[in-house]
Amino acid sequence: MNTSIVGTGVAVPPNVVTNQDLVKIMDTTDEWIRSRTGVRSRRFVDAGTGTSELAAEAALAALADAKLDALSVDAVVCATMTPDRQTPGIAGALAHLVGLSNAVVFDVRQQCAGFLFALDIADMLIATERAATVLVVGAEVHAGYLPWGDAWEIVLGQSTREPSAEERAVATRYRAWSVLFGDGAGAMVLQRGAVHDTAASSGILGSVLHTDGAHANLIEVPGLGSLQRPYADAAQISAGLQHPTMNGSALYRMAVECMPEAVRQVVAKVGLGLADLDLVVAHQANDRILEGVRKRLDVDDAIVPSNIGNWGNTTAATLPILYHELCQTGRVEAGSLVAFTCFGAGAHWGALLYREP
Numbered sequence: 430m431n432t433s434i435v436g437t438g439v440a441v442p443p444n445v446v447t448n449q450d451l452v453k454i455m456d457t458t459d460e461w462i463r464s465r466t467g468v469r470s471r472r473f474v475d476a477g478t479g480t481s482e483l484a485a486e487a488a489l490a491a492l493a494d495a496k497l498d499a500l501s502v503d504a505v506v507c508a509t510m511t512p513d514r515q516t517p518g519i520a521g522a523l524a525h526l527v528g529l530s531n532a533v534v535f536d537v538r539q540q541c542a543g544f545l546f547a548l549d550i551a552d553m554l555i556a557t558e559r560a561a562t563v564l565v566v567g568a569e570v571h572a573g574y575l576p577w578g579d580a581w582e583i584v585l586g587q588s589t590r591e592p593s594a595e596e597r598a599v600a601t602r603y604r605a606w607s608v609l610f611g612d613g614a615g616a617m618v619l620q621r622g623a624v625h626d627t628a629a630s631s632g633i634l635g636s637v638l639h640t641d642g643a644h645a646n647l648i649e650v651p652g653l654g655s656l657q658r659p660y661a662d663a664a665q666i667s668a669g670l671q672h673p674t675m676n677g678s679a680l681y682r683m684a685v686e687c688m689p690e691a692v693r694q695v696v697a698k699v700g701l702g703l704a705d706l707d708l709v710v711a712h713q714a715n716d717r718i719l720e721g722v723r724k725r726l727d728v729d730d731a732i733v734p735s736n737i738g739n740w741g742n743t744t745a746a747t748l749p750i751l752y753h754e755l756c757q758t759g760r761v762e763a764g765s766l767v768a769f770t771c772f773g774a775g776a777h778w779g780a781l782l783y784r785e786p
């Protein structure tokens with residue numbers, strides 16, 4: 430039997446930030462953000478909340494949904510590009526918070542494609558009988574990346590003061606990427622399909638994963654790493670090297686080609702056609718990218734759903750949050766054929782085909 434998703438859960442933080450809140454601190458408009466990206470609002474954690482806490486909340490919700498105890502988890506694959514601290518990753522903290530004492534746990538670093546790679550690794554662990562129950566988590570706290578300094582209090586509605594000219598200039602300098610992101614976490618519990626599920630064609634049917642490191646600099650954090658000596662210093666901070674740099678149009682062009690191509694590849698690999706797809710759960714980076722994916726796959730809007738309006742781009746958390754919502758709203762039915770697809774910094778991309786048992 431193939432690997433099946435037996436539980437899903439999400440965690441989204443309490444602070445809602447609308448486009449209008451961003452207008453208070455930078456030169457932008459609700460109309461620009463909505464029409465260019467589809468984002469209407471995003472969520473952020475309170476200062477002091479780390480990614481592992483959000484990850485743990487989503488993991489506990491997924492375990493509850495699967496009606497499983499933490500001790501029954503054999504392995505955890507955790508995807509994040511925003512760990513609590515540079516070293517170590519968050520898998521250990523997550524395991525500690527959730528009580529995953531019997532699990533082998535590790536982090537993967539594939540950014541927006543992280544959850545897809547984590548799902549595939551979980552499937553490999555189950556297929557090779559190294560694990561019977563695997564928890565896959567995607568979690569991000571982007572708030573720390575955002576260059577809003579003391580102006581956070583304005584964004585969060587904790588102050589009605591006007592931003593200083595310098596605060597506005599800095600927030601405006603980074604507006605192209607900062608309006609895109611939000612915090613969140615999602616998790617899935619995976620197990621080998623039940624013995625009574627005799628449909629050999631359900632569960633995870635296949636995957637294709639790709640990486641082209643030649644494009645690693647399309648979106649990156651240029652400072653604070655082993656290329657620097659020392660790896661962190663004041664000169665890097667004053668040059669802004671702790672903030673992401675992004676070639677938005679090049680990313681857009683790659684994402685819009687690579688995701689549909691990966692979906693075509695995985696569907697062909699398992700001997701099915703695009704017309705068999707009920708859902709394409711695609712990475713939520715920009716509504717216009719989703720429009721391009723629909724067009725290139727020649728499918729109806731409803732086949733490639735979008736939830737970016739509410740959450741922004743939550744990087745490794747986008748696939749499990751969207752899939753959880755689709756399950757909750759009855760969009761995933763027994764027998765539904767679902768293609769998960771992502772494109773992320775690295776560049777990493779791919780697709781995974783799943784049939785709901």
Ligand SMILES: CC(C)(COP(=O)(O)OP(=O)(O)OC[C@H]1O[C@@H](n2cnc3c(N)ncnc32)[C@H](O)[C@@H]1OP(=O)(O)O)[C@@H](O)C(=O)NCCC(=O)NCCS
Pocket residue numbers: 456457458461462465466541604605606608648675676677678680681684714715742772773774
């Ligand atoms: C980032 C993105 C929304 C920018 O949209 P775009 O249409 O390419 O916009 P451009 O970067 O060409 O900028 C167009 C203009 O809008 C301005 N602009 C950028 N961000 C703005 C904002 N938040 N508000 C208002 N204006 C903005 C630019 O300064 C530019 O002005 P100019 O023409 O006077 O120079 C789009 O490129 C995108 O989503 N790319 C993919 C990003 C992605 O997938 N990231 C995650 C990867 S895993």
